[in-house]
Structure formats: structure tokens, C-alpha cells
Amino acid sequence: MSLWEYANPVRFIRLTDRVLPALSGAAVLCLVVGLVWGFFFTPDDYRQGSTVKIIYLHVPAALMAINAWLMMLVASLIWIVRRHHVSALAARAAAPVGATMTVIALATGAIWGQPMWGTWWAWDPRLTSFLILFLFYLGYMALWEAIENDDAAADLTSILCLVGSVFALLSRYAVNFWNQGLHQGASLSLDAEENVADVFWLPLLVCIAGFVLLFVALVFLRTQTEIRARRMRAILARERMA
């Protein structure tokens, strides 16, 4: 019994069918609890007032935007090394979810930035690197769409994902060099001296858990859909031959 067994599409579908209801239920539960707790049962920040509450959408979305790309990177590596189709399809399935998370993070950031910084958008390093990340997502998805042969598409996009990761990282530090930021530093790290206060921290944790669960559930669902779509195409092709 190893993880690689689920590289078999049938096993993968059987497993995800079993865990998906629980997973999506947990995601909904976490999100509802975390957001309601965060929006209605936490005090206002003494300087930011109630605008601080957008943190419960902004931070988890931003986290998942980066982690979705990381997951795609790992899945692409697995495809390149072990040639499991499920892995390639999972990377493909994660891309639109990650892109959406990036958009959520950027939009909530703009809504938060308007009252706090007095501007919807600033060419701050973090904002800029998220915008660049979004462009990488767009390119990745466009490449998947453009190539007709499935295996070639998986190969090319996984290599693009590897190269893109390197350049996304480079850009992240390049924009640091290029402009100073308005964005606050990290305040959720486990090892930092000064972090967000516990009243905000706990509901935020629940929200983050909710976004992670939501992401996993969506990726499972979309991967299933991809597998089934591919099967259907195979069946149709066979019927046309006969």
C-alpha cells in the first residue's frame, strides 16, 4: 500500500469519490465558522477599524495562490519523472483554482488598500509579484488549451511550470529590489517575535484550514472531471473507428 497506487485513475476516482463529500463538508464548515467568527465575533482593530476583517479572505487566498503553484510544481515533477497521467491532470486542474485565488487575493487586497493606503493599487513588491504570478497562471492555462495532443501538452506545460517557477521566484526578488513596499511584513510566522493577536489569529487559522480543504476538494473534483472527459473522448474515438 503506497501513495503511488492512486496514480491508477480508477483507484484515484474511487478514493476521491469516497472522501469528497467529507472534504467539501469540512471545507464549508470551516469557512462558515471561520468567516462568521471573524466577521462578527472579533473586535475591531484599534487603528484599522472593521476593515481589518477582510484579512479572513485575503490571507488564506494569498496563501493558497502560492501553494497551488507549488502543488502544480510537485505534480509536474511527478509527471516528468514517473509519467502518471493523474498527476499531470491534477496540475492542470489546480491551475484555474490557483488563478482564482490570486484574483481573490488581489481584489481583496485592493479593497483593503483603498481605505488603509488611500489607493487601490500600488507597485509594491508583493502586489507586483502576485500580478506576475497571475500572468504565469494565464500562460500555463493558455498553453494547456493550445496543444491538442494530451501527452505533449502535459510534457510542455510541466516544463513550463518548472521554468516558470524559477522565473517567478526571480521576479519576486527582482521586484523587491526595484521598489520599496507599503505592504506589511509577515505577521503569521510560527517563529516570529511579534505576530497578530490571538483574537484574530484563531479565526484566521480556521479560515486558512477552510481554504486548504476547499482547494483540495476542488482539485480532486476537477481532476476527476478531467479523467472522465478523457475517458469519454477515448470511447467516442473508439466508436468512430468501429
Next chain:
Amino acid sequence: MRALLWRDLRLAVRAGGGFGLGLAFFLIVTVLVPFAVGPQTGRLASIAPGILWLGALLACLLSLDRIFALDFEDGSLDLLATAPLPLEGVVAVKALAHWFTTGLPLVAAAPALGVLLSLPGPGFFWLFLSLLIGTPALSVIGAFGAALTVGLKRGGLLMSLLVLPLYVPTLIFGAEAARRGAEGLAVETPLMLLGGISAGALALLPFASAAVLRVSLR
């Protein structure tokens, strides 16, 4: 390798206009800028390094699809892939040929166009130097993008979408070096980083491009 380089250079110069096209595009972009932002010398001088870098980058992008597309269509890329020269070497040589025919003329033309945008005096040298260091990276990264989209219909637009985000670090450091040079600030750091990107891209990306080409040729 040398034969391939000569062949690519001769093809670029003799067959069909691709050679001067990038330069003409660069010139036109530069001419259009004052129409868009106004002819005030001070304003032009402050944006000149960035505009010239951007123009060079776009001119480079314009000619990328020529790197592999023609060879892919007439089948010579298949022959090159089976040749004793490793495909990585083919990619590197083709990127080099692209740089000789596009990057180098752009670098040479940039100071002349700097006059049009009233680039400050000390900026000319640093603009020239930063483009000289940075354009090889543009060619090599572009060769990767061209390899990704070589077999596709409507590949050109997609290639821009793929390549432009990859150009971000090069553009940042290159334009920053040129801008600092023009303003008389210290330019070592961005120039070093730009050189690092060029060297790293030159060393690693041909492998990725060759892997991508093998997939496209299969």
C-alpha cells in the same frame, strides 16, 4: 556548430526581411513615444532608459518565432535533431544566431535612439552596456518560448503571453541599471544581477528548450 551558426546568420540576412524588421520596429516605437507622452525634454529624459529597454525587448519578441518555425515547417529541425550535435547545442547556437541578428543591432541602435528621447549624457554608455549584457538573456529565454509554441497554430500570440512574464526579471534589472546610469547613481548591483540572469539563462535554459523541442518533434 559553426556551420549551423553561419547557415542561420546567412538565412536571416538574405532570406526575407526578418533582419531589419526588429530594428525598424524599435525605431518606430521610439518615435511613437514622444507623440504619446509629449515632447518635453525633461519628461522624455526621465523615461528614456525604460522606454528604450522596453522597445528593445518588444523588438526582440517580434522576431522570436523565426528561430524555429521555418526549420520546423520544412523539416530541417528533424534533421538537426538527429544530427550528431546535441539538440541543446542546436538550441544554443540558434539563440546565438538570433542574438547576432536581432539583439546586437538593437544594442548598437539604442544609443542613437537615445538621442531622440534626449537621454542624459552619462546614460548612453550604461544603456549600451546593460543592453549588451541583457539581450543574450532575452534571446535565450525567447528561444525557450519559441520552442514551446513551435508546433502550434496561432502560436505567436500565445508565445508573447508565455515569454513576457519570463522577461520580467531581465527587464527590471536592465532598465534599473540604465536608469541609475542615466541619473548618475551606482549601477554595479543591477548590472551584476543582470549578468547573473544572462549567464544562468544561457547555461540552463537550452536544456529546457531542447527537452521541449523533443516533445514537439516526437
